[in-house]
Amino acid sequence: MTWRRSLWAFAVFGLVVGCADRERSTLADGRLTATPGGMDFQRVALHDARETEISLRNVGRARINVSEVWVEGPEGAYLATFTDEGPHSLVPGSARALRVRYTPTNEGGQDAVLVVRSDAQLEPLLRVPLSGKGVAAWARVSPGALDFGRIEADSTKTLTLSLDNPTELPVEVMPRVVGADRDEFVVSPMSVAPRSRAELALTFRPTRVGRKQVALAVSPCRGCADLSVKLSAESLEQAVVAEPPVVDFAAVPVDRDDIRESRIRNVSTEPVTVTGLTLDGTDASFSQAPPQVGFPLVLQPGEVRAVPFRYSPGHMGPAEDLARYHVASRRHPTTDVMLRGFGGAAELCVSPVAHDFGMQPLGSKSRVMVNVKNCGATNAGTLTIQSLEWRTDPTGPLQFNHAPLAIPYTLQPGQEVNIPVYYEPTRAGRATGVLVMSTNAYATGTVDLTFRGEALAHAPCELAITPAVVDFGTVPPGRGAVLGVKLENKGRDICPVKNVQLRDNGGGVFSLPGGGLFGVTLYPGDWFSFQVAFNAPILGGSFTGEAQVEQMNPANPLLVVPLVAQSETSCLMASPWYVDWGVARRDCPPEPREVNYLNACTRPVSVSRVWVGPGTTDGEFSVGGVPTPQPFTLQPGEAFTVDVEYAAQVYGMNLSPLFVNSSDLTAPLLVPLIGESSKRMEKTDTFTQQDVSKVDVLFVVDNTASMVEEHPRLVAAVPSFVDTALAKQVDLHVAVTTTGIGPVAGACPGGADGGEAGRFFPVDNSHPRILTQAMADLTEALQQNVQVGQCAHVEQGFEAMRRALSPPLVNNADDPRTPMPRDGNLRFLRDSAALVVVFIGDEDDHSPDGVDTYVQWAQQLKGQNQPQRATFYAIAPTAAACGTAGGAGTRYAEATVRTGGEVMNVCAANYGPLLTAVANKAFSAQDRFPLSDAPEPGTVTVTVNGQPAAGWRYDAPTNSVIFTAVPAPGAKVAITYRRSCAAR
Structure with missing residues (x-):
C-alpha cells in the first residue's frame, strides 16, 4: 500500500510542479519545515496511545498550500491529522500544527515516516522520521469469580479483585457491571502503578429481593479486550427467620403447663447480631422458660438457636402473645414469633x-x-x-x-x-x-x-342363594321397592360368609336397606336373608346391578347375584305398593291381605298373568282370587283385586315379588311381599321385689380440683338425706367413692391419692367406710366421707360405680390387687335391697363406655324391668349453666332418665331438696310390674317365689301386672304369658 501511495503522490507531484512552473517563478518559492524534525514516542503500552504535535512552518518567500499528510510505516500504529479543518495554506512565516498519535500494535520498535505534501517547488514532500517501542503492559485480574453470598436487602457488602501490574508502565483498568441488576453494584476505574498490585473494590447494595443476574467486565488496560468475572449474589427479605413462625402449644389444661421451643435461624451468609428478646405481654400465660438465652448474641451463617417458652394457661379458651427478637438490621429490626395456646385440653x-x-x-x-x-x-x-x-x-x-x-x-x-x-x-x-x-x-x-x-380351618362352604336373580320387574318412576336374597348353608360344616354388599349399584339406584353385612357364620342348615332396595328414578329406564357374597370356598370364593329392574309409567296402579305383614307366628298365620289394581289410563289394558315370583323362600306367599279366564281386559277405570296370603312357616325374614303382566309394560309390575316368622311364643319376665326397708346408697363424688364451691353444699345437704331415711325406718347401707380412677398426687385424703377406682372412701379406713342407720353419728360420718378432696383430673363416675359394685371389690374385704389392707367393698351390696347411686360433679361423666352399657349393667344387677331397683340420681351441670360448672351433664341426664331418677342443677345453692326427693322416691314399694310384650288374653300367669300368686290383675292400658297384695320384699316374681297373635 505504501509504494502505491508513493507512485500516486509522485504523479500528482509532477502535475503540481508543472502547474506551479507555469504560474510562478522558481525564485519566489516557499519552503516547509517541521518542528521537531523527528519524534521518538519511546515506550508505549500495547493498545494504549501517546500523542504529540508537530509544527509545520513556511520559511520561504511564497505561499505554500499543504494538500495531504500521511505516515509510512507499520499499519495502524501511527495516525497523523491536522488540528484544524483547513484550508491548510501557509503564507511566508506562518505555521500549522499536526497531531501524531502512536498506538503500538506489536511489541518492539516500530519506525515510520511522517510525509507532508505541499505545492513547494523545491521540496514538495517533507519527510519527518518517527519511532516508538510497543510494550506489553496490562493488569492481571484475580480471582475469576466473586460470591457475595446471601445478604439482607438494604444492607451492603464489598468484595475486592486483585490487580497485578508486572510491567514497567502504569496500567489503567476499566471495570463495568453488566446484567439486569447492575444498578445494585458500585465499581470505579483505577490505575495500577508499574510493578505494583492494587485492590479493585466492588460493592453490592441490594434493594430488591432475589438472585442477581450480573457479571463484571474488566478491561485490564486501555483498549484491551474485556475479561469476564463471574458474580454470584442474592438478597434476602430477612436474614433472621423464626422456625416455626407460630409456636402453637395447642390445648393445655388450666392446672398444667407446657414448654415448647422457638428457633431462630440466620439464613444469610453473614453474621447477624440479635440484641434482645421481649414479649408483648398481651397474655400473661406465656413466658420464657429456663435455661434462658443470653443476649446480645451473634448468629453465624446458617446457625440456629433454640429458645424455650412456657405456656401456663391462666384462663380457659384461646390465648395469644407475640415474642420479638430484636435484630441489628435496617430492613427488619425484629423477628416476630406468634405464641398461641388454648386453656383446657381435649381428653x-x-x-x-x-x-x-x-x-x-x-x-x-x-x-x-x-x-x-x-x-x-x-x-x-x-x-x-x-x-x-x-x-x-x-x-x-x-x-x-x-x-x-x-x-x-x-x-x-x-x-x-x-x-x-x-x-x-x-x-x-x-x-x-x-x-x-x-x-x-x-x-x-x-x-x-x-x-x-x-x-x-373348616371344610369349603356349600352355600345356596335364592333367588338366583333379583328381578324387580317394573317399578313406577319415583317409587321404591324392596326384595330379598336368602343365603343357606347346605353343607355339613360351618360356613363363614363375609362382605355381603353391592358390587354394582346400577348408578345409585340399588342399595341395601340394612347396610352391608361384614360377616356371619352359618351352621349346617342355617340361613339368613338380606334386603335389596330399588329406587326408581323420575326419568325411568332399564337398570342392572350386582350384589356379592364372599364365602370360604377357595374354588368359588365370590358369589354374584344379578340385580334387574325396569322403571316406566304403568297404566295399572297397585294399591298398596307393597304388603308388609310384620312379625307373625307359625301357629297363627296372619290374615290375608288384598291388592287392588286399577287401570288409570284412557285406553284398555290386557292382563295376561298374576303370580308370585322367585323369592327368598318359595311357597311362603300365595295369590288367589285372580279373575279368569286369562288374559282379560281392563277398560279405562276398571279394576280387579287379588288376595295374598302369608303362611309364616319358615322362620326368619321372607320376601317375594308379586308380579302382574300387562300389555303396556315390557316387564311385569311389582308389588313386594314382606313378612317375618318368629319362633318366640311364650315369654317370662322376672323381678325381685323392692325391699322398702332396705336400700343400698352409693355416693359417687367428684374429687377434681374444680369442686371447691360444690363440696360444702353437699356436706350441708347430708342431714336432709339422713333425716328422711331415718324417718322411714330404712335399713340403710351408705358408702362413698370418688370419680377418680388413677392416683394423681398426695394432696387428696383417704390413702388412694385421688384414685379410689371404686374403693370406698376413705381407702385407708381412717373413718368407717360402710355406714348404716344404726350408727349414732351417721350424719357426721357421712359428712366426713363425702369430703373427698380436690386433686383428680378426670371425672369417671359411671366407671367408678361399676368397679365399686363388681368383683373383686364387691365380694372381697380386701382388694387383692393393691397393697392397702382391708380396702374391699364386701357386705355393702345386698340382693334384697334396692340400689340407689347418687352422682355429684360439676362436669359431665367421662367414663370410657357408653351410657347404655352402664345403665344395662346396673339394671341387670338388680332386675332389668324394675327401674326402682337400680336408680341413678345426679347433681350435675344442666342446660342452665353457671360459671362454676363445666358444660352440660348430658351423660348424667341420660342415665337418670333411663333409670327413673332425676338430675338437679349443680349450680343450685341448696342440695337439701334433691337429697330429700332421692330418699322419698327410693324408699317406696313396687306394686306395678310392666311387661315387655303384649300377652294373649288369659295367658298371663304369675308366681311369687315359685308359687302361684294371688291378688294381682293385668292392666291392658299400661301392659302391666298390678298387685293388690304387694309381694314381700325380696320376693322373686315371675310373669309368664303367650305373645298375642293379634298383636303380631
Missing part, C-alpha cells in the same frame, strides 16, 4: 384398648367397635385423631383392618366416634395386630390398641 377416652376375637373360622370376618370419645370438659378444646396405622406383622400378612376414617378427624367435647375393627383370618393359628392411634390429646397422644384372634 381421650378409648374403649376397648385390647380385644380378643377368640376362635374364628378361617375366611370369616369378625368385628369389634372401638369407641373414641373426647371426654374433656365442654370448653376444653377439640380432640383430633391425627393418624390410624397398623404395625407390620412380622409373621406374615396383617389379618386385622379397620373401616376407613377421614383423617384428621375432629371431635368436639362430648362427641364420640365408633371405629369398626375387623379380624379377617387368612391363615390358621394365632394372630395379633396393633393399631396405633395418634391424637392431640394432652399426655396421651399415642395409644396402642391390641387385637388378637385364632383361626380354625
Whole structure:
C-alpha cells in the first residue's frame, strides 16, 4: 500500500510542479519545515496511545498550500491529522500544527515516516522520521469469580479483585457491571502503578429481593479486550427467620403447663447480631422458660438457636402473645414469633384398648367397635385423631383392618366416634395386630390398641342363594321397592360368609336397606336373608346391578347375584305398593291381605298373568282370587283385586315379588311381599321385689380440683338425706367413692391419692367406710366421707360405680390387687335391697363406655324391668349453666332418665331438696310390674317365689301386672304369658 501511495503522490507531484512552473517563478518559492524534525514516542503500552504535535512552518518567500499528510510505516500504529479543518495554506512565516498519535500494535520498535505534501517547488514532500517501542503492559485480574453470598436487602457488602501490574508502565483498568441488576453494584476505574498490585473494590447494595443476574467486565488496560468475572449474589427479605413462625402449644389444661421451643435461624451468609428478646405481654400465660438465652448474641451463617417458652394457661379458651427478637438490621429490626395456646385440653377416652376375637373360622370376618370419645370438659378444646396405622406383622400378612376414617378427624367435647375393627383370618393359628392411634390429646397422644384372634380351618362352604336373580320387574318412576336374597348353608360344616354388599349399584339406584353385612357364620342348615332396595328414578329406564357374597370356598370364593329392574309409567296402579305383614307366628298365620289394581289410563289394558315370583323362600306367599279366564281386559277405570296370603312357616325374614303382566309394560309390575316368622311364643319376665326397708346408697363424688364451691353444699345437704331415711325406718347401707380412677398426687385424703377406682372412701379406713342407720353419728360420718378432696383430673363416675359394685371389690374385704389392707367393698351390696347411686360433679361423666352399657349393667344387677331397683340420681351441670360448672351433664341426664331418677342443677345453692326427693322416691314399694310384650288374653300367669300368686290383675292400658297384695320384699316374681297373635 505504501509504494502505491508513493507512485500516486509522485504523479500528482509532477502535475503540481508543472502547474506551479507555469504560474510562478522558481525564485519566489516557499519552503516547509517541521518542528521537531523527528519524534521518538519511546515506550508505549500495547493498545494504549501517546500523542504529540508537530509544527509545520513556511520559511520561504511564497505561499505554500499543504494538500495531504500521511505516515509510512507499520499499519495502524501511527495516525497523523491536522488540528484544524483547513484550508491548510501557509503564507511566508506562518505555521500549522499536526497531531501524531502512536498506538503500538506489536511489541518492539516500530519506525515510520511522517510525509507532508505541499505545492513547494523545491521540496514538495517533507519527510519527518518517527519511532516508538510497543510494550506489553496490562493488569492481571484475580480471582475469576466473586460470591457475595446471601445478604439482607438494604444492607451492603464489598468484595475486592486483585490487580497485578508486572510491567514497567502504569496500567489503567476499566471495570463495568453488566446484567439486569447492575444498578445494585458500585465499581470505579483505577490505575495500577508499574510493578505494583492494587485492590479493585466492588460493592453490592441490594434493594430488591432475589438472585442477581450480573457479571463484571474488566478491561485490564486501555483498549484491551474485556475479561469476564463471574458474580454470584442474592438478597434476602430477612436474614433472621423464626422456625416455626407460630409456636402453637395447642390445648393445655388450666392446672398444667407446657414448654415448647422457638428457633431462630440466620439464613444469610453473614453474621447477624440479635440484641434482645421481649414479649408483648398481651397474655400473661406465656413466658420464657429456663435455661434462658443470653443476649446480645451473634448468629453465624446458617446457625440456629433454640429458645424455650412456657405456656401456663391462666384462663380457659384461646390465648395469644407475640415474642420479638430484636435484630441489628435496617430492613427488619425484629423477628416476630406468634405464641398461641388454648386453656383446657381435649381428653381421650378409648374403649376397648385390647380385644380378643377368640376362635374364628378361617375366611370369616369378625368385628369389634372401638369407641373414641373426647371426654374433656365442654370448653376444653377439640380432640383430633391425627393418624390410624397398623404395625407390620412380622409373621406374615396383617389379618386385622379397620373401616376407613377421614383423617384428621375432629371431635368436639362430648362427641364420640365408633371405629369398626375387623379380624379377617387368612391363615390358621394365632394372630395379633396393633393399631396405633395418634391424637392431640394432652399426655396421651399415642395409644396402642391390641387385637388378637385364632383361626380354625373348616371344610369349603356349600352355600345356596335364592333367588338366583333379583328381578324387580317394573317399578313406577319415583317409587321404591324392596326384595330379598336368602343365603343357606347346605353343607355339613360351618360356613363363614363375609362382605355381603353391592358390587354394582346400577348408578345409585340399588342399595341395601340394612347396610352391608361384614360377616356371619352359618351352621349346617342355617340361613339368613338380606334386603335389596330399588329406587326408581323420575326419568325411568332399564337398570342392572350386582350384589356379592364372599364365602370360604377357595374354588368359588365370590358369589354374584344379578340385580334387574325396569322403571316406566304403568297404566295399572297397585294399591298398596307393597304388603308388609310384620312379625307373625307359625301357629297363627296372619290374615290375608288384598291388592287392588286399577287401570288409570284412557285406553284398555290386557292382563295376561298374576303370580308370585322367585323369592327368598318359595311357597311362603300365595295369590288367589285372580279373575279368569286369562288374559282379560281392563277398560279405562276398571279394576280387579287379588288376595295374598302369608303362611309364616319358615322362620326368619321372607320376601317375594308379586308380579302382574300387562300389555303396556315390557316387564311385569311389582308389588313386594314382606313378612317375618318368629319362633318366640311364650315369654317370662322376672323381678325381685323392692325391699322398702332396705336400700343400698352409693355416693359417687367428684374429687377434681374444680369442686371447691360444690363440696360444702353437699356436706350441708347430708342431714336432709339422713333425716328422711331415718324417718322411714330404712335399713340403710351408705358408702362413698370418688370419680377418680388413677392416683394423681398426695394432696387428696383417704390413702388412694385421688384414685379410689371404686374403693370406698376413705381407702385407708381412717373413718368407717360402710355406714348404716344404726350408727349414732351417721350424719357426721357421712359428712366426713363425702369430703373427698380436690386433686383428680378426670371425672369417671359411671366407671367408678361399676368397679365399686363388681368383683373383686364387691365380694372381697380386701382388694387383692393393691397393697392397702382391708380396702374391699364386701357386705355393702345386698340382693334384697334396692340400689340407689347418687352422682355429684360439676362436669359431665367421662367414663370410657357408653351410657347404655352402664345403665344395662346396673339394671341387670338388680332386675332389668324394675327401674326402682337400680336408680341413678345426679347433681350435675344442666342446660342452665353457671360459671362454676363445666358444660352440660348430658351423660348424667341420660342415665337418670333411663333409670327413673332425676338430675338437679349443680349450680343450685341448696342440695337439701334433691337429697330429700332421692330418699322419698327410693324408699317406696313396687306394686306395678310392666311387661315387655303384649300377652294373649288369659295367658298371663304369675308366681311369687315359685308359687302361684294371688291378688294381682293385668292392666291392658299400661301392659302391666298390678298387685293388690304387694309381694314381700325380696320376693322373686315371675310373669309368664303367650305373645298375642293379634298383636303380631
